[in-house]
Amino acid sequence: MRVDLAVLADYATVTADQKLVIVGVFDVIHAKKVPVRYPSVYVALRICSGAIDNGEHAVIVRPVDPDGKALGPELKADFTVQVPLDTDGEGALQLVMGLGNVEFKVFGPYAVDILIDGRFEDTVALRLQES
Numbered sequence: 600m601r602v603d604l605a606v607l608a609d610y611a612t613v614t615a616d617q618k619l620v621i622v623g624v625f626d627v628i629h630a631k632k633v634p635v636r637y638p639s640v641y642v643a644l645r646i647c648s649g650a651i652d653n654g655e656h657a658v659i660v661r662p663v664d665p666d667g668k669a670l671g672p673e674l675k676a677d678f679t680v681q682v683p684l685d686t687d688g689e690g691a692l693q694l695v696m697g698l699g700n701v702e703f704k705v706f707g708p709y710a711v712d713i714l715i716d717g718r719f720e721d722t723v724a725l726r727l728q729e730s
Contacts, residue, residue, distance in 0.1 A: 600652045600680070602713055602721040603691065604645035611641040611695040619643060619693040626723075629730035633705055640698040642674075642711055642723065647689045650682040659714040660696050665707040671698065703727045 609623030621643045628637055642660050657677050662670035674696045682690045703709065709725040 600646060600648040600656070600715055600720075602644060602715075603647045604643070605711075605713055605721050605723050606643050607711065607723055607725060608641045608643055609639070611643040613693045613695055617693055619645060619695070625725075627726045627728050628703065629728050630703070630706075631730055633703060633727070635703050635727070637701045637703065638699070640701055642696045642698065642713075644692075644694040644696070644713065646678075646692045646694065646715070648680045648682060648692070649689050650684045650686065652680045653682060653684075655679055656716050658694065659717075660698075661712045661714065662698060662701065663710050663712060664703075665705060665709060670703075670709065671701060674698070 606621060606624045608621045611621045613619055657675055659673050659675050661673040664670050676694060678692055706727050706729050709727060711723040713721040
């Protein structure tokens with residue numbers, strides 16, 4: 600199992616036919632002063648898996664500040680992988696998680712860590728920059 604895509608955006612959703620729609624991808628937020636609140640941050644993910652991964656899993660999205668401390672509550676989503684055993688193909692899960700009203704207290708590097716089944720898989724870098 601692997602994270603194939605992980606981005607931060609102003610808006611993201613998954614359509615009924617499992618298309619991932621992402622609007623306003625960013626990795627820098629500009630602010631004149633701190634603290635600053637960002638009204639909404641969407642984390643858009645595409646997780647690929649094969650038949651070996653069949654079963655129940657959990658993904659955790661954990662925003663962290665420049666010191667590595669939790670920026671807010673972590674988000675968790677449970678999902679099931681069901682790839683036919685008689686294929687060597689992969690399946691993909693499109694997932695969107697929203698972080699609302701995020702407060703940034705200092706300028707510098709932030710991150711959103713992504714864990715699957717408690718194991719670190721990826722991180723999305725974010726920088727709060729003074730403008």
